[in-house]
Amino acid sequence: MPVITLFRDRFSSSIGRSITVEEMAKWLPWMGLDIEEVGPDYVKVEFNPNRVDFSSHAGIARGYSGLRGWKTGLPEYEMKEGKAALNVDPSVSEVRPYVLAAVIRNISLDYDSVRELMEIQEDLHWGVGRDRRKVSIGVHNMDVVQQPFSYVAREPNAVRFVPLDKTEEMSLQEILERHEKGVGYRHLVDWAPKYPLIIDSKEQVLSFPPIINGELTRVDSWTKNLFIDVTGTDYKAIARSLNVLVTALADMGASLESVNVNYPDRTVVSPDLTPQRMRLRTDYANRLLGLKLSESKVIQSLRKSRLDAKKISKGVLEVSIPAYRIDIMHEIDLVEEVAIGYGYFRMKPTRLATMTTGKQHTTSKKANRARQVMIGLGFTEVKNFILTNRVAHYENMRQKVGGGMIKLANPVSTEYSIARENLLPSLMKNLMDNKHESYPQRLFEVSDVIRINRKTETRSERRLHTAGVSSHSTANFTEIKSIAEALLANLGVKRWDVKATRHPSFLQGRVAAIYVKRRKVGVLGEIHPEVINNFELENPVGAFEIDLKEI
Amino acid sequence: MVELREHEQKTLLALQKLGGKAPVNQIVEASGLAHAAVMRAALSLTTRKLTRIHEQKQTVIKLNEEGKHHAKENLPERRLIRGLLKLGGEASIEEAVKESTLEKRFLTIALGWLHRKGWATIEKKKRVLKTQEEPPIGVDEKLLSLLDEKGSLIVEKLDKQLQDSVPVLRKRKLVRVDEKTLRELELTEDGWKLVEQGIEMAKEVSQLTPELIHTGRWRKVKLRRFDVTAPGPVVYPGKIHPVQQIIQRVREIFLEMGFTEIRGPIVETAFWNFDALFQPQDHPAREMQDTFYLAHPREGRLPSRNIVNAVAKTHEDGWKTGSRGWEYSWSHDEAKRLILRTHTTSVTIRHLAEHKEPPVKVFSVDRVYRNEKVDYKRLAEFHQIEGIVMDRNVTLRDLMGTLKEFYLKLGLRKVQFWPSYFPYTEPSAQSTVYVPELKAWMELCGMGIFRPEVVEPLGIKHPVLAWGGGLERLIMLKLGVDDMRFLYKNDLGWIRRTPICR
Structure with a gap:
């Protein structure tokens, strides 16, 4: 989850009054922020990925002032009509069809706010932009380029420019092949015959979305005026992302100016900060929260969450949602805003009235019966992972991989690359790991294995197995047979047959299959000395495994 | 007169025969007693100042397989230098190896040691070896052949030069080293006095047998009196794994609270794990890094068309739920992909899709998977607990109350609830509990009410309260374990020593 470090003085100036670190640590969690660390002059918080508007000091300050009751209701944003234009060339429709833009005037940036600006962008790229596919943002120093700007598509070798943080000119093709961002994001454009570009009236490159900006328009702490472009494959997503970014900048003290974005068939005045409107039924909120708030109390709570509302009929409110709250998708999201504004800390837990009797799952019951018998027989339970690998599961057991x-497909560790279909390999590993412990060692496991089963919805099934091993200097077939039969008898199996069989993990002539109602349900015998060697053991091992699903 | 038990008498007599001082194993042989009996006697005789015990640490070294091989064939560097000398003292590495019949796997070792011992010069570029004459046999080689001859050696008894060579062979992984304690027993002056007076052997019976009982002979024999304070051999009971014990306790709590246990597939379709829970298909969190996808089998089957269509529409534009949806085009193929479930909520939602009539109160404590690097606080396979209530008119405050009761039964009295976010619940909350053992608050279960976009496509008409979280952190706390991996190491010593949890 994304993290932001809130510095006390910066946060105080965003709010407009002096806040102590203690106050921050006390109230921030009530906004849904998770405290990671409290320092002498900062609080590090984690915010939830749906709240991209929390990726700046200004964004969190808005919410904080609301919750404390200092500034409630909808924040107002003034936007001047700007002269700048961005012309959209029809050629982009093939590769990355949408663009919007905004102009920011008189911003005063310092090192920290430039970094913050970059972090807001990254959070938007990740969360809303689905790692730049849907949305990518470019922020530029406007004073070194000349409007009108154009959003065009050009052939891979037609244009050369110096990408950000580099000193030499590269063609678009070279950027995709050699630049680290090019390599990372090339899959978003390299399938198209032409790549998207934002250029100014003199054909200077501002950015090569969604890959990289030009060095020319680099933003630093001297930058006064910004041009922001947002491109992508989803118009609504780019509009929302732009709103989150420009409102944060406005809250940092800059003024906003609109851009006329000229598509071939229409002109859009961007950004559009009109609040979204949504209905909320007060009884819906009260019913789910377990509260009895009046309409005015609901309105007051929404205002504390920096929304606004007015009553339109009995029990129905029309809620206004600021442009940066792109997470609100449904009336239910407003219910949570009511709860946060009201204060989770004021909600007293109530006793659930639903009376039911509980029941164990039959599989758990069966597993527990098997456990009871096995501990009665002096065996100690082990618990192993279902995840394992070929060597441990098959090769060490002298078994071939079955069907x-x-x-x-994608395990991060080679140790876990398959699911086990038997328990015994894990138990042998347990014996190996416990060589230094005193003998006799008698271990058992009652747990799941997973097998392919084409007939089921998930093409597989989990089956409850139990297996046991007994290892000591005189462990043998007779002992383990008695154990397995004691288990079967005490699980209530009336009749079973034990027949000689072959099994690569066991000694030939000392291994048997167990049949219940003519179905093979398990195996028992003395483990093959080669297997014992593979697990670096010295004592003989008697072992059994039974599929409890069949019993 | 000192009263002696039979094994004590035998031990003293054996010791006398062996000249008053002897290692324990010799006494075992001479007395015909078991090793444990001699040791018991040694302890009790020593407390009575009749004997003294001398303990001496001994380090025994033996050749391992590779060591034996080299002892037979000579060390790789010796073989290589001999090969080189046969070729006149200068040759390419390949020729020297061929001449010396050195196995490939020892080549790097041989070259390394030639260099370290300064026996030959190696011209790296041309891969040519040069030497003057056969170097004398080194101490390490002497030790190697001595070991080969004797089978094993006691380090402390070797001369200084040979002793210094032990670490060399040890580092080269040619020897096995075992630490042993040699115990010797010696008669004290009192002990000598006693044996010189003469010990009369009276036949004592230690084991009461069925034969003694039914013949009545037990009346006639002398039944040995036991030292009841002597330590007996330790035995271990069969036992439920400590982690399982806590799982059982948690399950009991759910059952006490009237919840019914549910169980479902571990290999799951992305549909039930993600889509049915309103997690968009293009969300980065759903991509490869966190989730185990299956290579074989690769795809599963989707449920009935009306469920799939409703879920798909809800993702795309909100369907009839009043939501704006995720605004993308939903793919059947993506939903069919098989994965290892990342949470047990997939089982919950399957259950609810088939049990729409209120009330439903269900739980699970079961395995879930995350494709992450394993470390002390993260496992790829772990347990999740999950509780669900679906009923008419249940509320967020009811959920808080239910969770409070659940924690109380776990011995956690102080609970707080904070706003939080989960993709399939709204409103959502996070609970923290005060842990007296740590004197700190700890985050445990997340909770919330299932979103309309989750329940409505499945035809569920009433609020669904849900809470859940990983179980291992709680288990670590209860068992006092600070590395999560240890919970599933199945350390038998730990399981044997850990008392049954309360």
Whole structure:
């Protein structure tokens, strides 16, 4: 989850009054921010990915002032009509069709706010932009370029410019091949015959979205006026992202100016900060929260969450939502705003009236019966992962990979690359890890294995198995057979047959299959000395495994 | 007169026969007693000042497989230098290896040691070796052949030069080193006096047998009196794994609170794990890094068309739910992909889709998966607890109350609820509990009411309260373990020593 470090003095100036670190740590969690760390002059918080508007001091300050009751209701943003134009060339429709823009005047940036600006962008790229696919943003020093700007598509080798943080000119093709951002994001454009570009009236490159900006329009703490472009594949998403960014900049003290974005068929005045409107039924909120708030109390709570509302009929409010609250999708989201504005800390827990009787799952019951018998027989339970790998699961057991193996596509660790289909390999590993402990060692596990089963919806099934191993200097077939039969008898199995069989993990002539109602349900015997060697053990091992699903 | 038990008498007599001082294993042989019996006697005789125990640490070294090989064939560097000398003292590496019949796997070792011992010069570019004459046999080689001859050696008894070579062979992983304690028993002056007076062996019976009982002979024999304070051998009971014990306790709590246990697939379709829970298909969190996707089998089957269509429409434009949706075009193929479930909520939502009549109160405590690097606080496979209430008119405050009761049963009295975010609940909350053992607040379960975009496409008409979270952190706390990986190491010593949890 994204993290932001809020410095006390910066946060205080965003709010317009002096706040102590203690006050911050006390109230920020009530806005849904998770305190990571409290320092002498800062509080580090984690914010939820849906609240991209919390990615700046100014954004959190807005909410904080509301919750404390210092500034409530909708924040107002003044936007001047600007002269700047951005012409959209029809050629972009093939590759990255949408663009919007804004102009920011008289911003005073310092090192920290430039960094913050970059972080807001990154959060938007990730959360709303789906890692730049849907949305990417470019922020430029407007004073070094000349409007009108154009959004065009050009061939990969037609244009050269110096990308950000580089000193030499590169063609678009070279950027995709050699620049680290080019390599990282090339899949978003490299399939198209022409790549998107934002250029000024003199054909100077501002940015190559969604890859990289030009060095020319680099923003630093001397920059006074900004030109912002947002491009993408989803018009609503780019409009929302732009709103989050420009309102944060306005709250940092800059003034906003609109840009005329000229599409071939229409002109859009951008950005559009008109508040979204949505209805809220007060009884819907009260019913879900378990409160009995009056209409005016609901309105007051919404205002504390920096929304606004007016009553339009009995029990129905029309709520205004500021342009940066792009997370609100449904009436239910307003219910939570009511709860936050009212204060989670004021909500007293109530006792649930739903009376029911509980029941264990039959599989758990069966598992617990097996556990009871096994501990009665002096066995100690182990708990292993279902995830394992081929070597541990098959090779060490002298087994070939069967057709029933579940294989993972993308494990980060080679240790976990398949799902186990038997428990015994894990138990052998447990014996190996406990060589230094005193013998006899008698271990068992009652747990799931997973097998392919084409007939099910998930092409697989989990089956409850139990397995046991007994290892000591005189462990043998007779002992383990008695154990397995004691288990079967005490699980209530009336009849079973034990028949000689072959199994690569066991000694030939000392291994048997267990049948219940003519179905093979398990195996028991003495583990093959080669397997014992593979697990670096010295004592003989008697082992059994039974599929409890069949019992 | 000192009263002696049979094994004590035998031990003293054996010791006398062995000249008054002897290692324990010799006494075992001479007395015919078991090792444990001699040790018991040694302890009790020593407390009575009849004997003294001398303990001496001994380090025994033996050759391992590779060591034996080198002892037979000579060290790789010796073999290589001999090969080189046969070729006149200068040759390419390949020729020297061929001449010496050195196995490939030892080549780097041989070259490294030639260099370290300064036996030959190596011209790296041309890969040519040069030497003057056969170097004398080194101490390490002497030790190697001595070990080969004797089988094992006691380091402390070696001369200084050889002792210094032990770490060299050890570092080269040619020897196995075992630490042993040698115990010797010696008669004290009192002990000598006693044995010189003569010990008369009276036959004592230690084990009461069925034969003694039914013949009545037990009346006639002398039944040995036991030292009841002597330590007996430790035995371990069969036991439920400590983690399982806590899982059982948590399950009991749910059952006490009237919840019914549910269970569902571990291999799951993306549909039930993500889509049915209103998680957009293009969200970065759904991509490869956090989720285990399956290579084989790759795709599962989707449920009935009306459920799929309703879910798809809800993602795209909100369907009839009043939501704006995620505004993208939903893909069947993406939803069919098989994964290892990332939470048990997939089981919950499957259950609710089939149990729409209120009330429903269900829970699960089961395995879930995250494709992450494992460390002390993160596992790829762990347990999640989840509780669900669906009923007419249940509220967020009811959820808080239910969770409070749940925590109380776990012994956690102080609870706080904070606003939070989960993609499939709204309103959402996070709970923190005060842990007296840590004297700190700890984040435990997340909670919330299922979003309309989740429940309505499945035809669920009443609010669904949900809470859940990972169980391992709680288990670590209860068991006093500070590395999560340890919980599933199955350290038998730990399981044997950990008392049954309360």
